[in-house]
Amino acid sequence: MKVVYVGRDESARRKWVSRNDDILLLLYDRWDDYGFKTRFPTFCRVDGEELELGAIRILFQDNSSSHQHLSQLRKDNWDGVFPIDRENYISVPEDVTFYEQLQGATSDEETLAIAEHLRDASLFVFEREDQEAIKLTDTDGFRNSLQRERGSQKSFADVWKVLSGSALGVSDLTFDFRDVLGDLSTLTLNFDSQSILPHDINVLIGPNGVGKSWLLKQLVRAWLLPPKQADELDGAGxxxxPNLSQLVTVSYSPFERFPVDADDEPALDQRLQDKDVYRFFGFRGRPAPEKGKKPRKTRHSLAVPRINAATSLMSCLTDDLRFSGMKQWANKLDTLHRVLGKAMTFDAAALLLKPEAPIADIIIEDPLDDLQVIELDRNYDNPGMYLPISNHDGVLNIDLLKSHVDYEAGVTFFDGDEPVSLSSGQRLFLYIVINVIGVIRRNSLVIVDEPELFLHPTLEIDFVTMLKKVLRTYGSKAVLATHSPVTVREVPSSCVHVLGISDDELAITSPPFETFGGDVQRIASYVFGDRAVSKPHESWLRELLEEHGSAEEVIALLDEEINEEIIIQLHAMDNGKWF
Structure with a gap:
């Protein structure tokens, strides 16, 4: 496969495309990273099929504008084909999937050759220890352009592993933050453990007011702001x-104030190209901008979770189409069925189509010749035509489908031709899972703030169980901020971080006993103090004892409306042995 720079030269682009060879073309982009113009969108074709690889940044020694430099080389009779003799340069793709997709579409050997032609920084620094490449990594151009965005940082850290066939993973994360007292504190999230116990999830727990959500907001800001703006974080960072590809935040608290997207971070002095490097799900969202217009204002609405879920289900479909050729790709729609199928019975997750949707044009190829849609009449809450997404066998016109989905209707689950009835808590629970699967990348970090808000204890456990399955499938990790001992019981004590304020200092400790599968009351007692496990009925029993004088009198009074535990408790209280 040839790697060719064509820039803005449309005639050169047409010439190379017309050859019908496997080709990777580097195109023009005016994007400016603090004075450095190094970004190249790409066009790639393998065996007649186009690959959506994304962009790559290329930095040349002593040059701030790579496009100008390459254009000058072409004027000096360079044919545009990489590698370039007698030039020192390095490159970093915006996402590690750049080379993973090439491996799936070509071969490991061909992909390595492409990385060599482009002098991939990860390969030439960590694997080849090329001194000229190493020098370029110690420049402002590398720091402020090639490493400005998180996806590029991940690529620099991991592409050499992809090319050598090594496994990718998330390491422990150590984070400095300003606590609620204004002091600098440190949190280490323990993910990289050799223990057989699951370390996919870390939990922050503690009383109200100790700063769990405040800590997570600082972590999000540190993720969004580039190293050049570290001073904005007041020592946090x-x-x-972090060896992460993405940060996903979920918070349905009515009081949360997480950024809804990268554009919602006021201190960010320059927009990010990779909008998916941070995703947020809650009751706030930003309507899709009109083409060519500035981002619209965020809004708070009960419709936002429905819209997000429908959009995320579409993302499952489009990601499966885009990345299916990758060797390590885990099909998202299959994952959705496998994970949610443990919690409920359903055949399909479907989207409501707008009334004018041209169904016959949306479904390009239908092997069963029945258009595979479900129609609900006016006897149902949301009548109309539903297209099953999670198990559709046809070939779909994705662009046409996207424009004809009624996103505000959310996702509807069907058992046969009947919609599955769900409570509001169940629906929100399912939406969270769909959202996470829809946007997750490999090696993501998922933040969930107070997952217990709308979930009863059984759903809490189901949620943690499902989250573990999703994280394991995509090599990702999660941090949960909670007040729930039920959640803590599902993770090892080394992954439990108890926040508390003592002597005007914030202390972060782990329980001195194993929490995984542990006793909920013991966990609550350690986290919140003995009062957390006391029960209001005890005060009522003590009042009865004071009024009637003895345990026997109270027991006789209650008669059959009493159980054995209360009888034991009354006798213990009467004898001064219940504390």
Whole structure:
């Protein structure tokens, strides 16, 4: 496969495309990273099929505008084909999937050759230890352009592993933050453990007011702001660059104030190209901008979770189409069925189509010749035509489908031709799972703030169980901020971080006993103090004892409306042995 720079030269682009060879073209982009113009969108074709690889940044020694430099080389009779002799340059793709997709579409050997032609920084620094490449990584151009965005940082850290066939993973994360008392504190999230116990999830727990959500908001800001703006964080930040591809935040608290997207971070002095490097799900959202217009204002609405879920289900479909050729790709729609199928019975997750939707044009190929849609009449809450997404066998016109989905209707689950009835809590629970699966990348960090808000204890456990399955499938990790001992019981004590204020200082400790599968009352007692496990009925019993004088009198009074535990408790109280 040839790697060719064509820039803005449309005639050169047409010439190379017309050859019908496997080709990777580097196109023009005016994007400016603090004075450095290094970004190249790409066009790639393998075996007649186009690959959506994304962009790549290329930095040349002593040059701030790579496009100008390459255009000058072409004027000097360079044919545009990489590698370029007698030039020192390095490149970093915006996402590690750049090379993973090439591996799936070509071969490991061909992909390695492409990385060599482009002098991939990860390969030439960590694997080849090329001194000229290493020098370029110690420049402002590398720091402020090639490493400005989180996806590029992940690529620099991991592409050499992809090319050598090594496994990718998330390491422990150590984060400095300003606590609620204004002091700098440190939290280490323990993910990289050799223990057989699951370390996919870390939990922050503690009383109200100790700053759990405040800590997570600082972590989000540190993720969004580039190293050049570290001063905006007042000392907060990661000890080392986090080996993550994405941050996903979920919070349905009515009081949360997480950024809804990268554009919602006021201190960010320049927009990010990779909008999916941070995703937020809650009751706030930003309507899709009109083409060519500035981002619209955020809004708070009960419709936002429905819209997000429908959009995320579409993302499952489009990601499966885009990345299915990758060797390590886990089909998202299959994952959705496998994970949610443990909690409920359903055949399909479907989207409501707008009344004018041209169904016959949306479904390009239908092997069963029945258009595979479900129609609900006016006897149902949301009548109309529903297209099953999670198990559709046809070939779909994705662009046409996207424009004809009624996103505000959310996602409807069907058992046969009947919609599955769900409570509001169940629906929100399912939406969270769909959203996470829809946007997750490999090696993501998922933040969930107070997952117990709308979930009863059984759904809490189901949620943690499902989250573990999703995280394991995509090599990702999660942090949960909670007040729930039920959640804590599902993770090892080394992954439990108890926040508390003592002597005007914030203390972060782990329980001195194993919490995984532990006793909920013991966990609550350690986290919140003995009062957390006391029960209001005890005060009522003590009042009865004071009024009637003895345990026997109270027991006789209650007669059959009493159980054995209360009888034991009354006798213990009467004898001064209940504390």
């Amino acid at each position: 990661f000890k080392e660059k």
